[in-house]
Amino acid sequence: MTTGRQTTISPIALRGGLIVLFVVGQAATPPGFGLSGDGLAVTGLTLAVAAALVSAILLPAREAGSPGPVFLGIPLKIAALCLSAIASIALIETTDAGGPAIAALLFTVGAAAARHPLSRSSPVGIVALAGLLLAGAAGGDMQRDLSLCFSVCVAFLITYSIAQRRATRKAEAREAVLAERARIAREIHDILAHSLSAQIVHLEGARLLLRADRTQDALERVERARELAKNGLEEARRAVSALREDLPPLPVALRALADEFRTATGRDCAVLVSGAERRLPPETELAMIRTAQEAITNVRRHAPGSPASVRLGFHDGACELEVSNPAAEAPGTPGGGYGLVGMRERAELLGGTLDAGETDDGFRVRLRVPA
Structure with a gap:
């Protein structure tokens, strides 16, 4: 057997x-x-x-x-x-x-x-x-020994070149491991550092409000901190899953985020893809998914009741992601989430740019990275 x-x-x-x-x-x-x-x-x-x-x-x-x-x-x-x-x-x-x-x-x-x-x-x-x-x-018998000299030189050079190539591959593998460790550390930091810092602010505010006997205001702060902790935990789970498994293609991941948005809000979230679809480097795809996730989450928090629109464009040498929404009538929840600072840092590490700001009819986040 x-x-x-x-x-x-x-x-x-x-x-x-x-x-x-x-x-x-x-x-x-x-x-x-x-x-x-x-x-x-x-x-x-x-x-x-x-x-x-x-x-x-x-x-x-x-x-x-x-x-x-x-x-x-x-x-x-x-x-x-x-x-x-x-x-x-x-x-x-x-x-x-x-x-x-x-x-x-x-x-x-x-x-x-x-x-x-x-x-x-x-x-x-x-x-x-x-x-x-x-x-x-x-x-x-100089002729035989000269031919042996040539054979010795060839054997030495070939074996040495093979050893050098193996050493180069090992060095590249070590560099890849170090780069992957840095990427994982940055990913976890972006999720936890921003989420935990915002929770600390709200909990500190709740502590001060309790001392002032403003129980209702303190409760609202605690509920905000709880929501931040819940969102941070969900984002950490998504990050660990993305680090342990193969990422889905960008259009598939964006449509999944859109489905979550529709389920949570009951509002529409259109996903438009243009250009010839292709796979991008894992770190690039992860950055674009994280940016779309943060932008769509911000629509839910800061523009309640507003629909969202996601556009993904594959261009020659670049890929562009745009998440936009019209202005909401009701005010949203201030603060929370990663913040756009982390997304901008991630874009710069990839040699790209991230622009976010108000438009004539709402808000727009645009990420462009070389690909």
């Missing part, structure tokens, strides 16, 4: 397997292992390469002064890689066919480039190139 689990080979097991494969391959390559002559030299050099690779690749390392068990410091690991390169070159010159030894040399250079910065890995490459040139000059 299959459980759906995927089995993976650990990097240590893979590297250890490659070292074992090198030893087995070298033993099968003429003249092979022996106790005298070339066989003894091949045996000693093979074990030297294997031991150096085990020390440099498999054993844990630590920087000087850092906590943890002491195995090999970084300088000793670089020295072990240099020893592996020298022993591999000696094997190439000793054996008739240097296949496993050549693979060990390229593996050594690649491991140095992949595991260490350029200042530490370059000595291994230099030792390998110098050893090949000296061996070619001494053995008279």
Whole structure:
């Protein structure tokens, strides 16, 4: 019975397997292992390469002064890689066919480039190139050793470039995590800071009114604070939901806000969308949804009995949101909510603009962001 689990080979097991494969391959390559002559030299050099690779690749390392068990410091690991390169070159010159030894040399250079910065890995490459040139000059087969020098350079450069790309991706991932944390902190701050500060004002006013025996006025202040707390809790829940789940498309989210407005007020809230609809970056969509939510909530609070109108326009390189309402006959509730200051700050962070103010027949909030 299959459980759906995927089995993976650990990097240590893979590297250890490659070292074992090198030893087995070298033993099968003429003249092979022996106790005298070339066989003894091949045996000693093979074990030297294997031991150096085990020390440099498999054993844990630590920087000087850092906590943890002491195995090999970084300088000793670089020295072990240099020893592996020298022993591999000696094997190439000793054996008739240097296949496993050549693979060990390229593996050594690649491991140095992949595991260490350029200042530490370059000595291994230099030792390998110098050893090949000296061996070619001494053995008279300069053409083969020059081709090996080229292979060493290619292996070093390719492995180093791959390591740099991985480091860049990790750095970008860390930056993305930090940016996401900042966005979440700003989102929660915008909701709670404004809501709680307004509640404190009303509760402080209620306390003073109670001391003056103005019970009815104090009760009105408490009810306003309660309404602010309720609205702040709803907004916080929406924010957490938006941060944990994928945001719906902008038109869908705006129509949902319009439906809530109609249900709560019994007044119309038209949603008009123009231009070719497309998805925007999550932070941009969230800012536009929050702006529409605040603007529609302000219509309910400050213009009771007034209908609302929402317009969303997709333009080349920009997206524009406009929420407007005619003037109301009855006065609304002062204060409350995020306030337009937070929306303006959010727009500026995205490189956009937010304009809000009275018009000839009512009030309008307009947000324009690059997209």
